[in-house]
Amino acid sequence: MAATQSVKQKVERLRREIREHEYRYYVLDEPTISDRQFDRLMDELKELEAKYPELVTPDSPTQRIGGETREGFQAVRHPSQMLSLDNTYSYDELKDFDRRVRERAEREKIEYVAENKFDGLSLSLIYEDGALVHGVTRGDGTTGEDVTPNVRTIRSVPLRVDPAALKNLGLPKDFEVRGEAVMTRKAFEDLNRQQDESGGKRFANPRNAAAGSVRVLDPGITASRKLDFFAYFLYTDGRVPLKTHWEVLEALHDMRFSSSIKHAARCESIDKVIEYCERWESRRDGLPYEIDGVVVKVNSITLERELGFTARAPRWAVAYKYPARQETTVVKEVIWQVGRTGTLTPVAVLAPVQVGGVTVSRSTLHNMDEIERLGLHVGDTIVVERAGEVIPHVIKVTRHGHGEKPQPPKNCPECGRPIHKSPDEVAYRCVNASCPAKFRESLLHFASRHAMDIDGLGDKLVDQLVEKKMLKDLADLYDLRLSDLESLERMGRKSAENLLEEIEKSKEASLARLIYGLGIRFVGERTGEELAEHFGSLDDLAKASADQLMEVADIGPRVAESIVEFFSEKANQELLRKLKKAGLRLEEKEKRKAPRDTRLAGKTFVFTGTLPNLTREEAGAMVTSRGGKVSSSVSKKTSYVVVGAEPGSKYDKARELGVEILDENGFRKLIGA
Numbered sequence: 001m002a003a004t005q006s007v008k009q010k011v012e013r014l015r016r017e018i019r020e021h022e023y024r025y026y027v028l029d030e031p032t033i034s035d036r037q038f039d040r041l042m043d044e045l046k047e048l049e050a051k052y053p054e055l056v057t058p059d060s061p062t063q064r065i066g067g068e069t070r071e072g073f074q075a076v077r078h079p080s081q082m083l084s085l086d087n088t089y090s091y092d093e094l095k096d097f098d099r100r101v102r103e104r105a106e107r108e109k110i111e112y113v114a115e116n117k118f119d120g121l122s123l124s125l126i127y128e129d130g131a132l133v134h135g136v137t138r139g140d141g142t143t144g145e146d147v148t149p150n151v152r153t154i155r156s157v158p159l160r161v162d163p164a165a166l167k168n169l170g171l172p173k174d175f176e177v178r179g180e181a182v183m184t185r186k187a188f189e190d191l192n193r194q195q196d197e198s199g200g201k202r203f204a205n206p207r208n209a210a211a212g213s214v215r216v217l218d219p220g221i222t223a224s225r226k227l228d229f230f231a232y233f234l235y236t237d238g239r240v241p242l243k244t245h246w247e248v249l250e251a252l253h254d255m256r257f258s259s260s261i262k263h264a265a266r267c268e269s270i271d272k273v274i275e276y277c278e279r280w281e282s283r284r285d286g287l288p289y290e291i292d293g294v295v296v297k298v299n300s301i302t303l304e305r306e307l308g309f310t311a312r313a314p315r316w317a318v319a320y321k322y323p324a325r326q327e328t329t330v331v332k333e334v335i336w337q338v339g340r341t342g343t344l345t346p347v348a349v350l351a352p353v354q355v356g357g358v359t360v361s362r363s364t365l366h367n368m369d370e371i372e373r374l375g376l377h378v379g380d381t382i383v384v385e386r387a388g389e390v391i392p393h394v395i396k397v398t399r400h401g402h403g404e405k406p407q408p409p410k411n412c413p414e415c416g417r418p419i420h421k422s423p424d425e426v427a428y429r430c431v432n433a434s435c436p437a438k439f440r441e442s443l444l445h446f447a448s449r450h451a452m453d454i455d456g457l458g459d460k461l462v463d464q465l466v467e468k469k470m471l472k473d474l475a476d477l478y479d480l481r482l483s484d485l486e487s488l489e490r491m492g493r494k495s496a497e498n499l500l501e502e503i504e505k506s507k508e509a510s511l512a513r514l515i516y517g518l519g520i521r522f523v524g525e526r527t528g529e530e531l532a533e534h535f536g537s538l539d540d541l542a543k544a545s546a547d548q549l550m551e552v553a554d555i556g557p558r559v560a561e562s563i564v565e566f567f568s569e570k571a572n573q574e575l576l577r578k579l580k581k582a583g584l585r586l587e588e589k590e591k592r593k594a595p596r597d598t599r600l601a602g603k604t605f606v607f608t609g610t611l612p613n614l615t616r617e618e619a620g621a622m623v624t625s626r627g628g629k630v631s632s633s634v635s636k637k638t639s640y641v642v643v644g645a646e647p648g649s650k651y652d653k654a655r656e657l658g659v660e661i662l663d664e665n666g667f668r669k670l671i672g673a
């Protein structure tokens with residue numbers, strides 16, 4: 001059928017509209033419609049072009065593959081220079097700093113603010129009319145890179161600051177906030193694990209990972225990297241708009257930034273600053289993110305202005321750096337450990353060395369690529385670093401010995417069967433399902449605190465149970481008797497009884513814990529919870545197809561495939577049967593009955609904030625009783641986000657993703673209640 005004039009006009013109109021929105025989105029970064037609305041326009045155009053192929057032109061927006069990518073970042077000049085700080089490495093140097101400040105200020109005593117020195121990437125955020133308009137990296141201090149779309153994905157960066165809060169603080173709606181983007185150690189380790197699995201490059205430390213995640217051209221990648229932002233400066237028209245730095249931190253807090261105030265302290269003298277440094281040196285391992293020192297700032301802004309800057313750094317602030325927790329030692333040998341999923345991990349056995357008060361005698365080398373990167377051989381002298389709770393790792397080789405380059409073994413060091421390597425993975429793997437090393441690791445994982453939490457089932461015991469062939473699969477744990485356990489080394493009657501009690505108690509663990517405990521590849525704690533909530537029973541989960549699994553928020557094809565593969569294994573089906581027989585909880589306590597009403601089937605709702613007339617439970621029940629689902633996090637798969645008073649970050653996320661947003665009335669209308 002030939003296209004009529006009106007179809008031609010419609011196609012042209014759609015293209016014009018789409019181009020305009022693309023320009024707003026990609027170039028101006030000021031979209032005026034949601035992604036969903038944008039997709040609808042695009043779908044409409046695609047449909048018409050499919051129907052009337054003669055209308056397709058090379059410049060139609062449908063002909064662009066993957067959309068326009070940005071070519072590098074735009075350079076942006078900072079409103080005022082982003083300088084660095086002078087470093088000090090001893091308390092004497094800190095006292096010198098204090099003396100210089102007191103002399104210049106002609107005062108006896110100076111009040112300081114001591115803050116954590118976050119180890120990340122500094123950013124300048126520009127707000128106009130209360131809304132975030134630019135996020136810029138420090139760059140060379142004068143000019144940085146415009147990374148706005150990426151910065152917008154950081155949840156702790158408010159996209160808009162409440163005008164009422166600004167008014168209360170007596171602040172204008174145009175301002176600049178400076179602070180540090182950081183990655184928690186947990187997010188860093190998860191990221192490196194993912195990089196290992198996908199064959200990507202590992203990041204050396206959370207700081208590199210944070211910097212690398214902000215400076216990527218695809219904001220989708222930044223969004224997936226879970227960054228945080230801590231604010232420590234506020235400027236209006238290039239000036240600090242308050243009397244003290246402490247007030248700045250308080251104001252940032254009121255503006256709903258994560259400000260460094262949480263761990264900062266006002267110190268009446270440098271001695272108090274030193275006490276703060278000492279206190280945090282021992283506590284810093286307990287923080288979720290890395291700090292590399294303390295930043296000391298003069299509290300009075302008037303004094304700050306008086307003191308001014310040297311060419312490089314402010315005179316009113318200084319950094320006190322903690323000693324690096326690195327030491328030099330020698331690699332004695334490299335051994336290969338077999339993990340739960342059969343992955344072989346090279347581990348460097350080191351001449352024991354004290355690193356920041358802890359003896360380190362082993363360090364993971366992660367995989368073959370890492371060994372190549374380091375150029376490491378047995379006998380080499382290396383630098384090992386211990387950062388927080390992170391497992392010690394080798395930073396670099398400083399001197400070569402005369403040893404061999406480590407090579408992955410041809411056969412599994414535990415079961416002797418041949419090792420496999422698939423071309424698209426860095427890792428070498430033992431694929432023998434009954435490899436004792438794999439089984440030992442899965443037992444330890446099953447018993448771990450966040451899984452079935454079987455206290456007392458540790459390394460030594462598991463080794464014996466596996467070696468003596470007392471267990472062949474996880475379910476055999478539930479057949480252990482007192483006499484079996486008593487026959488083991490270092491196992492008295494009392495501990496055997498305790499262990500049996502713990503094992504018995506674990507039968508009551510939630511379905512989510514059990515799913516996590518099974519050790520399915522890519523299924524972590526959170527995914528375990530989501531699967532338990534969605535399927536309600538292990539049987540239903542085991543029967544689910546990859547498509548059905550992908551209906552669960554946050555589950556992609558890779559995870560879905562891994563779950564299907566797990567439950568299609570004969571041995572695992574047998575395991576399920578045995579677990580059921582042992583009396584484990586294979587269902588959610590209150591199994592959701594299959595809803596008769598299916599009006600909301602396939603729809604996922606997320607609630608945030610307080611609704612005027614409904615509690616969360618009531619609203620949730622209204623959804624599930626109509627066959628819909630309630631999820632706790634917003635993703636592209638979320639159908640609606642229902643927003644009440646004082647909504648949390650889920651609201652921002654919904655807006656970011658273009659998910660439809662409803663208030664209580666809209667919600668009631670939609671579901672017909």
Ligand code: IVH
Nearest residue numbers: 083084085115116117118122180232260295
């Ligand atoms: S104030 C004039 N406060 O450390 C620059 N910086 O070594 C004053 N940093 O570039 C910076 N935490 O990236 C300040 N609480 C904090 C900080 C902090 C981390 C970083 C920042 C700065 C570098 C200086």
